[in-house]
Amino acid sequence: MNALKFRETGQGKAGGLLLLLALIAGCTSTTVDEFRQGDTGIESHESVVILGRRQAGNRETSSDFVECVGDRLAQGVDGLSVVPEQEFLDAMFPWFEPRTAPLQPEHLGRLMVEEQVALTMRDFGVRYIIWVDGFTETLNRVGSISCTVAPGGAGCFGYGSWEDDASFNAEIWDVENYNGVGQISTDATGQSFMPAIVIPIPLIARVEANACQRLGDQLKSFVIGG
Amino acid sequence: MNHPGMAIVKLLLPALLLSACGASSVVISGSFPTPNIGKLPLSLAVVYDDTLEEFTYTEYSETGQEEYHIQSGQSHIELFNAILPAMFDRVIRVDAVEEGAGAGVDAIFVPNIEEFQLALPAKTRLDVYEVWIKYNMRLLTTEGDYLADWVLTSYGKTPTETFVSTETAINDAAIVALRDLASTFALSFAQVPEISDWLANR
Numbered sequence: 348m349n350a351l352k353f354r355e356t357g358q359g360k361a362g363g364l365l366l367l368l369a370l371i372a373g374c375t376s377t378t379v380d381e382f383r384q385g386d387t388g389i390e391s392h393e394s395v396v397i398l399g400r401r402q403a404g405n406r407e408t409s410s411d412f413v414e415c416v417g418d419r420l421a422q423g424v425d426g427l428s429v430v431p432e433q434e435f436l437d438a439m440f441p442w443f444e445p446r447t448a449p450l451q452p453e454h455l456g457r458l459m460v461e462e463q464v465a466l467t468m469r470d471f472g473v474r475y476i477i478w479v480d481g482f483t484e485t486l487n488r489v490g491s492i493s494c495t496v497a498p499g500g501a502g503c504f505g506y507g508s509w510e511d512d513a514s515f516n517a518e519i520w521d522v523e524n525y526n527g528v529g530q531i532s533t534d535a536t537g538q539s540f541m542p543a544i545v546i547p548i549p550l551i552a553r554v555e556a557n558a559c560q561r562l563g564d565q566l567k568s569f570v571i572g573g
Numbered sequence: 574m575n576h577p578g579m580a581i582v583k584l585l586l587p588a589l590l591l592s593a594c595g596a597s598s599v600v601i602s603g604s605f606p607t608p609n610i611g612k613l614p615l616s617l618a619v620v621y622d623d624t625l626e627e628f629t630y631t632e633y634s635e636t637g638q639e640e641y642h643i644q645s646g647q648s649h650i651e652l653f654n655a656i657l658p659a660m661f662d663r664v665i666r667v668d669a670v671e672e673g674a675g676a677g678v679d680a681i682f683v684p685n686i687e688e689f690q691l692a693l694p695a696k697t698r699l700d701v702y703e704v705w706i707k708y709n710m711r712l713l714t715t716e717g718d719y720l721a722d723w724v725l726t727s728y729g730k731t732p733t734e735t736f737v738s739t740e741t742a743i744n745d746a747a748i749v750a751l752r753d754l755a756s757t758f759a760l761s762f763a764q765v766p767e768i769s770d771w772l773a774n775r
Contacts, residue, residue: 406700407732437606441756445749446728463609 375537375557379565385521385528388572393474394428395420395570396435397517400480401445408479412515412559416479419563420570427567430471438467452518456525473522475570479562481515483555492543503543511554512536515562519569529569533562596631596639599740601648603748605655608759613772616663618673618681618715621650630689635696641740643691645706645747653684656755660762674715679775681713687724691743694733701730702742704750710758712768721767727754 389395397417399408410432417429436443442464449455455476459465492505516532537552628646631639657664667673673681688707694700706727712720729749731742763769 407730409732439609440606440752441608441610441759444752444756446753447756447760461610463611467609 375535375552375554377533377535377557377561379531379533379561381529381531381565381569383529383569385524385526386572387475387519387521387528387570389427389474389570392472394430394472395475395477396430396432396471396473397477397479398432398435398443398448400478402448402450406482408481408515409483412481412483412555413479415556415559416477416517416563416566419560420567422563423567425567425571427570428472430473435471435473438471439464452520452525452527455520455522459522459525468522475528476520476522477566477570478518478520479515480518481513483511483513483558486510486512490541492541492547494543502545503547504545505543507541507543508538510536510538511552513554513558515558517562517566519566531562531565531569533558533565535561596642597740598642599644599743601643601645601744601747601751603648603744603751605652605751605755608656608659608755610659610759612659613661613763615661615680616665616678617657617661618665618667618676618678619653619657620667620670620673620681620683621653622683622685625649625685628686628689630691632691632693641691641743643689643743643747645686645689645751648747648751649684649686652751652755656759657682660759670713670717673713674717676715678715680720681715681717683711683713685709685711691746693739693743700733702733702739702746703728703730704743704746706750706754708754712771720771721765723765723767725754725757725761727751727757729753 397413397420399410399413401407413432417431420427421429441447442458442461449458459468486509488507488509490505490507492503492507494503495501513535514533516530518527519529519531520526521528535554535558537554537557539552540550541547542550626646628644628649630643630645632641632643634640654666663678665676665678667676667681670681670683685708686706687709688705690705692699692701692703692705694702697703708725708727709722710725711722714720727750729746729751731745731749733742763772
């Protein structure tokens with residue numbers, strides 16, 4: 348009876364620990380900063396395109412993150428029309444490649460002098476170009492998990508933990524007026540855990556997903572305007 | 574008594590040992606968009622010589638073993654076949670410079686790869702695969718004399734990702750480098766001083 352009680356208490360503790368870890372893992376702290384430089388607004392026939400900056404040497408903005416922000420902008424009853432990044436880059440080739448893309452909104456005016464660029468931009472109905480620059484990095488990785496494979500079976504034991512930090516900045520350019528209308532930056536951090544008792548149980552903080560969600564929502568309300 | 578686990582280990586062990594030997598082969602493949610630019614009023618013959626067509630780069634491991642054979646000749650030809658017709662009024666392919674003389678063209682274009690470099694995360698400790706390519710571009714008269722001879726470089730990178738093989742990542746980085754070549758070539762062709770002078774005197 349006592350042994351049974353002990354086992355139940357042990358299971359309860361392990362369950363409690365896992366629940367606690369899951370709750371902690373779910374906690375991601377996200378901050379969003381907005382800097383408005385001009386008025387915005389968008390008509391129903393106009394669209395936006397979100398492009399990732401890829402000029403930096405040892406990192407680049409992930410196309411998955413750019414797609415995620417685009418999906419967020421397109422969601423809901425007030426969803427915006429978003430031109431897919433790759434479709435835009437291919438149609439605009441070679442003007443928006445890493446080495447040839449305009450770096451300042453003022454350069455847009457020079458680019459729009461090119462007849463093909465202006466025509467393609469008009470065909471897409473692009474009113475705003477949103478440049479997203481940033482990345483997610485993993486910091487403070489601690490712990491270790493060892494796994495063993497034997498003819499009789501396999502199993503892992505140990506514990507790992509790490510912190511993810513997603514930092515992204517979005518610059519919004521008005522294609523009609525060739526100027527920058529604002530910037531929104533988002534920074535999300537979260538702790539992930541991976542306890543392993545026979546099988547590893549990943550308790551992953553959804554850092555990049557949260558950054559995408561918050562940035563997407565903020566961008567949508569920014570573009571819709573005020 | 575034979576345990577089923579042992580049978581799997583016996584089966585997998587030779588495969589694992591074999592996979593550790595020899596270099597992996599990567600044939601660069603991808604699609605390239607047509608440049609959205611105005612055409613130059615020129616007719617051009619293009620020569621892809623054997624050194625370009627059969628270009629293969631070999632990456633060696635730190636112990637000097639052949640690690641990867643990267644075949645990128647055909648992908649370069651596909652790239653030029655996509656961009657040249659968008660840049661010039663008429664483009665024909667000829668097998669040799671001499672053939673261009675009777676083809677009724679304004680000039681003969683001969684692209685070549687001079688150098689290929691690969692940087693792998695395992696060696697650089699960076700989270701990206703990188704490809705650098707250096708080209709020698711030649712534009713010749715129909716008589717085979719030099720109109721212009723210039724160097725172009727291209728660069729491509731792709732981040733490391735879980736569940737993406739090294740071969741796929743090398744291919745992706747090379748395709749980015751090829752797009753970089755296409756964009757630089759398309760936008761800088763008429764700005765090469767010798768070509769600019771030649772175009773102005775036509």
